Amino acid sequence: METTRRTIPSMLRETMLPDEEFGDLYHRLVGTSNIIQKIESHMRMCLSQQSFNAWSLRHYSKLSESVLKRSLLFLGAPGTGKTITAKGCADHYARTENSPVVFLEVGEPRSKFVGESSKNVKAVFDYARSIAEQRKVVLFVDEFDSVGVSRDTNQMHDDVAAMVNTLNQHMTSLQTNPNVFIIACSNLERRIDHATKRRFDFTIEFKRPDADQRKDLLTRLLENYNFDEDEIIRAAKKTKDYTQDDITRVVNLAVENAFAENAPVTNEHLAEAIEDIKPTGEYA
Template structure:
C-alpha cells in the first residue's frame, strides 16, 4: 500500500512541471482512492481540496498553472481599470454594471433558478472601449484576465484551430477567469460562406458545443467590429450582445477632462467635445497624449498644438463651417483668419463673415 502511494509522487511532480493539469488531477484522484482505506483522514482532505477547486471556493486559487497548449494560446493581462474610469454611453455602462452585479449577487440569482451573465459579445467600431470594458469587469470582480492570442489560435495546421478553440473554452468555463477573445468574427464566421473549405464549419460547431455546455463560473467576452459576419447560431448563445459606439457629447467631454483636465480650461474642453463628434475613446486618448507630449517637449502652449491635431477630425466633422469657425476661435482666440481658413477649408472672407455675424 505504502509503495503504491510513493510510486505516485514522481507522477505528481512530473505533471506539475509539465503543467499538465489533467494528469495532475487524475493522479490526485488515484492517490485519494489508495488512501481511502489506509488513511481516510488524508484522503478526505485531498478530496475536499479537489472538490473546492472544482466548485470555485474563494479560498482556492483559481489561477492554476496552465497546460502547454493553454500557455501558447492565452496571455495573462493585469487589469488596472475600474468602473470609475470607464467612460462610455449610458446604455453600455448599464449593461456592464449588470454583468458585474450578476456575479456579485450570484447566490440570490441561483435561488431564483437564474445564473450570472457569463457569455458576452461586445460589438462596435475599433477603439470604442470593448477591451477596456473587459478589463473593468475583471477588476471589479477581482478575477484574472486572459487575452487569447488570436494569431496562435488560428493555427496554420488545418484542423488544429478547432482543438485550440476547445482548449481555451474548456479552460474559461471551468475556472473563475475572464477570457477576452478579440476578432471573434475570424473564428465565428457564417457557416454558409461559399468560400469556406470546411474548417470554419468545424470551428463554429466546436464553439456551439462548448457554449452549450457552459458552466456559470468563467466569463467569456468576445469582441468584433464585424457583427454581420458572425454565424446566427453563435449569436443566440450569448447572454448579452452589447453594442459599443463612439461616445456621445457627455462621454466625449469626460474623456477630454480625464486626459487634459489638469492642463486645459474645462470650458475649452467642452467646446472641443461639442465640435468633434467623430472620435473614439482611443482617438481622444491618443490625440490628448500626443498634444501634451509635444507641449512639454517643446515648452509651448498646449491648446494651439491640440487644435492643429484636430485638423483631420475636422475634415469629417458634421457641424457647419460657420459653427466650426466660431468654436475654434473660442477654443484658441489667437487663431488668425488664415489659420481658421486652413483648418475649415472656408475662405478667409467667409471666416471673417462667420466671426462677425450675430448669433
C-alpha cells in the same frame, strides 16, 4: 498529493484579478455608466451563485432554474471602449465580490495548418474549464468575428467551418458552469455566425461618445494642462464622431508636439492634433 500543473495554451494570456492595471482601466471609462451597470449586474447574477440562490429562494417557493448563457457580445467601432470595459468590469467584480477571478484573454486561435484551429479552440475552452474547478473565470475573446465567422458562404474552408462548430459546442457546454463567464468583442457583426450569436445572453452596442461625454473625457485627459472649460467645449465640438481612443490619441499628440517645442500645451496644439487625427471609420 501532487497536483498536475496545467499548461496554458500559447494563444492565451492569463491575469489574476484584482489587478492594478485593470483597476485603472475601470476608472477611465467615460459615458458608459448605463452599460457598465448592466454588465456588472449580469456578471454578478451569473458568477455569484450564492447571491442568485438567495434572490431565488426569497421570491419563489423553490430554487429557480437559471437559463442564463453566461456570455455577452460587445459590438462597436474600434476604440469605443469594448476591451477596457471588459477588463475593467471583470476587475471591479473581483474587488467588490472579494472573489479572485482569472481573466483569460484569447489571442488568434486560427492556424494555417489543417485541423489546428479546432484544436486551438478546444484547448482554450478545456483550459478555462480546468481553471473553473477552483476559481471564477472570465474568458475574453477580442475580434470574435475571426473565430465565430459566419458559415453562410460556399467559399468557407472546411477547416474554418469545423472551428466554428467546435466553438459553438464548447460555448454550449460551458453554459452550465457557474464559474465561467464569456465576453466577446467585435466590430464586424455581419461576419459572426448566426448560430454562434444565439449563444450569447444579449449584445451590447458601444457607440461613439456624444458632446457631453466628449467634454467629460477631454476634461479628464487635460486636467493637468490648464485648459479652461470654454476651450474644452470647443474641442468637444470639433471631435464629433471621434471614438474614446481617437480623442485620447488627439491629446497625446498635442502633448507630444508641445514637448517637442519645449512649450506648454496650448489650444493651438490641440487644434493641430485634431486636424492630424481623423475619426476611426464605422464598423459593419
